[in-house]
Amino acid sequence: xxxxxxxxxxxxxxxxxxxxxxxxxxxxxxxxxxxxxxxxxxxxxxxxxxxxxxxxxxxxxxxx
Amino acid sequence: xxxxxxxxxxxxxxxxxxxxxxxxxxxxxxxxxxxxxxxxxxxxxxxxxxxxxxxxxxxxxxxxxxxxxxxxxxxxxxxxxxxxxxxxxxxxxxxxxxxxxxxxxxxxxxxxxxxxxxxxxxxxxxxxxxxxxxxxxxxxxxxxxxxxxxxxxxxxxxxxxxxxxxxxxxxxxxxxxxxxxxxxxxxxxxxxxxxxxxxxxxxxxxxxxxxxxxxxxxxxxxxxxxxxxxxxxxxxxxxxxxx
Amino acid sequence: xxxxxxxxxxxxxxxxxxxxxxxxxxxxxxxxxxxxxxxxxxxxxxxxxxxxxxxxxxxxxxxxxxxxxxxxxxxxxxxxxxxxxxxxxxxxxxxxxxxxxxxxxxxxxxxxxxxxxxxxxxxxxxxxxxxxxxxxxxxxxxxxxxxxxxxxxxxxxxxxxxxxxxxxxxxxxxxxxxxxxxxxxxxxxxxxxxxxxxxxxxxxxxxxxxxxxxxxxxxxxxxxxxx
Numbered sequence: 001x002x003x004x005x006x007x008x009x010x011x012x013x014x015x016x017x018x019x020x021x022x023x024x025x026x027x028x029x030x031x032x033x034x035x036x037x038x039x040x041x042x043x044x045x046x047x048x049x050x051x052x053x054x055x056x057x058x059x060x061x062x063x064x
Numbered sequence: 065x066x067x068x069x070x071x072x073x074x075x076x077x078x079x080x081x082x083x084x085x086x087x088x089x090x091x092x093x094x095x096x097x098x099x100x101x102x103x104x105x106x107x108x109x110x111x112x113x114x115x116x117x118x119x120x121x122x123x124x125x126x127x128x129x130x131x132x133x134x135x136x137x138x139x140x141x142x143x144x145x146x147x148x149x150x151x152x153x154x155x156x157x158x159x160x161x162x163x164x165x166x167x168x169x170x171x172x173x174x175x176x177x178x179x180x181x182x183x184x185x186x187x188x189x190x191x192x193x194x195x196x197x198x199x200x201x202x203x204x205x206x207x208x209x210x211x212x213x214x215x216x217x218x219x220x221x222x223x224x225x226x227x228x229x230x231x232x233x234x235x236x237x238x239x240x241x242x243x244x245x246x247x248x249x250x251x252x253x254x255x256x257x258x259x260x261x262x263x264x265x266x267x268x269x270x271x272x273x274x275x276x277x278x279x280x281x282x283x284x285x286x287x288x289x290x291x292x293x294x295x296x297x298x299x300x301x302x303x304x305x306x307x
Numbered sequence: 308x309x310x311x312x313x314x315x316x317x318x319x320x321x322x323x324x325x326x327x328x329x330x331x332x333x334x335x336x337x338x339x340x341x342x343x344x345x346x347x348x349x350x351x352x353x354x355x356x357x358x359x360x361x362x363x364x365x366x367x368x369x370x371x372x373x374x375x376x377x378x379x380x381x382x383x384x385x386x387x388x389x390x391x392x393x394x395x396x397x398x399x400x401x402x403x404x405x406x407x408x409x410x411x412x413x414x415x416x417x418x419x420x421x422x423x424x425x426x427x428x429x430x431x432x433x434x435x436x437x438x439x440x441x442x443x444x445x446x447x448x449x450x451x452x453x454x455x456x457x458x459x460x461x462x463x464x465x466x467x468x469x470x471x472x473x474x475x476x477x478x479x480x481x482x483x484x485x486x487x488x489x490x491x492x493x494x495x496x497x498x499x500x501x502x503x504x505x506x507x508x509x510x511x512x513x514x515x516x517x518x519x520x521x522x523x524x525x526x527x528x529x530x531x532x533x534x
Contacts, residue, residue, distance in 0.1 A: 002105060009104070013115035018180050022173040026122045029165055030278060034089075037286045044292035045304075052302045200481040207477050211468045220531045221464045225478060228460055228524050232482050235513070239485035242509070243492060 072149045074291040075300045081284040088281035095274035102267030116180045123173040124268050125275040126166045127191070130198060131233075133163035133279060137205075138230035141223035151287075153219035154294065156226060157209060158287035162279050164202035170195050190244040194237045201229040215294065316401040317409040324413035327386075334382060339421040342375040346429040357434050364433030365443065365494035371429075372422045372447055373483055376454040379418035380462040380479070381472055383410065384529070388466050397533055407529060408522040411459045419451035435498070442497040442507075449510045450490040456521035457482050463528035485513055 003009040012019045071077045103121035110117040137159040144152035174192050175185040186192070205222050212218035295301040328335045349367045350360055387393040387410075396406045426447055430440045461479035465471055493506030 002108065012118070013109065015114060015116040015180055018116050018176045019118055022119045022122055022176045025172055026126070026169055029169060033162065033165060034282055034285065037282060037289055041285065041289035041292060044289055044296075048292060048296055048301055048304070051296060055302070197481045197484055200477070204478040204481065207470075207474060208464060208468075211465070211470050211474050217531055217534060221528065224460075224524060224528050224531065225464055228482070231520070232485075235485050235516075236481070239488040239509075243488040 069147075069149070072147075072151050074151055074154070074295050075298070077151055078288055078291050078304075081288050085281050085285050085288075088277045088284070092274050092277035092281055095270055095277055099267055099270035099274050102263065102270060107264045107267050108261065113181055116177060119173050119177040120264075121267055121271050123170060123177055125272045126170040126173060127195060128272055129275045129279055130163050130166035130170055130195065130202075132276075133159050133166065133283075134198065134202070134226075134233070135230060137163060138226045141226040144219065145223050145227075150216075150219070150294075151291075153223065154287055154290045155283070156223065157219070158283045158290055159279075160202060160206050160209075161286070162282050164199060164206065166275070166279075167195055167199040167202055171199065188244065190237070190241040193240045193244065194233075197236050197240070198233070201233075205229070313401045313405050316399065317405040320396070320406050320409040321413045324410055325416065328413070328417040335417045336421065338375040338379040338418045339425050341378060342371050342422055342425055343429065345371040345374060346432065350432070360432075361434045361498070364430065364435050365439075365498060366491045368426060368429055368433065368443060369446070369450075369487055369491035369494070372426065372451060373454060373487055375422055376419060376451055377458055377476055377479060377483075378472070379414070380455075380458045380475055382418075383414050383459055383462045384466055385462075388532070393529065394533055397530060403529070404522050404526045407459075407463075407525050411455055411522070411525065414459070415452055415455040419455055422451060423447045435494075439494060439497050442503045443494045445507060446490040446493045446503070446510060449507060449514050450486045453486045453510070453513050453517045454483060456517040456525075457486075460521060460524045460528055463525050463532060466529070466532040486510065489513065 010016060010020075071080055099121065103118055107118070107121075109115060137156045140152045140156040140159070143149065144156065171192065174195070178187045178192075179185050205225055208225055209218045209222045212221060292301060292304075346368060349363065353359065353363070384393060387396070397403050399406065423444060426443055427440045430443055435443065458475070458479050461475045461482075464478065465474050468474060489506045489510040493503035493510065496506055497503040
């Protein structure tokens, strides 16, 4: 074990802003990116659904 | 006989990618936990740099992945140009943003490492400067794709650009190294680690694999989104949406 | 063997482009004026101290020539693309590679060569000694063709695309880094007394590589744009 206490761990020997500034930004990006990709896929699927609904409606109107 | 092109149609690739994403995401999470454990609780304090050196456990993976992803992107670009398979172009488009993100993270973590170690946030060393140029190359490819309305033309143009960039990367890296050694006597390499303990190296490698699994997961997921966006005129996509 | 007629066709394209450029001299001279203005802006921004100017001179002049070359790229294929000449060139029985290379060559003669002529005069503004000016001219002679060739790839990729000029810059500037490093480095090395031979050799190597590979990339990009 490297750290005597939790306080030591968070202090990172005085380099806390740099170490945590790095890790937090990396973690943030690697959380936001997948979330954004999922939102993008969902939006594309929703658009397809809307187009499909519109197509079905015009087809049924044409048949009628 | 293996049908190499079986999964080269978006229709067959979409569900395959959907099954692969959770596995790679899970692998990324496990590897990241293992790597972070090694990075913080096993690897000892560095004699010269203190605790700030622990940034390499994210800086080096980000750098390596940014370069590796560019090569993979260029590879898909080449396959697309040779075989005219539209899914190859979609894979290249799916990889670019993740690669650019890693290039940015490499610069960000490199700057935060440079400040306590060499006193300034930006050091014009060969690796960081080449990373900056790599970020510009990524941005160029993405900007070109966004600027061309015709998807087919955009795909092919970006493929050519990605390949031109890939060929240039070694030349750019060499020229920047040349420039750096002439202008700075004592080399200040951000990734200098001559006496890296085995445990530090192990932690770094585990994190590299974590980033690699993450990249695959995100790229496959983004490829699925791109497929849905582009294939909106095809029957299978509408059936998928109707389901 | 179509070797002879291919060369003749290429020279024909070269002659035509030169003739067209001569008819619109203002278009052709704009890059040089830009170069002169930019070279004059830096002392205004930094201060007239001679030692400082001599130190930054090589880099500033090289970046200025680089930016001027890049701005001139807008004229390279655009006119022919718009009036259909480019399509005719692509359809011609002669190898498109040679015709495209001829266009780039003509472009360099019209836009690049005047920069090389202007450079010594501007170098005097920065107080560079005579032998350094000679190295500057040599580096530009080797380097501006590289910039034209690599820039032509960017120009071809962005034909008719909105956001043209800035987009070309975004695409092409990272690819310009080696030429800039070796070119400006050569002049710097001469100024510092360490000799420019190595830099100029590397720049020459860049020119050879660009000369061999760029025309193929340019042709591929043009075909994509013409589809």
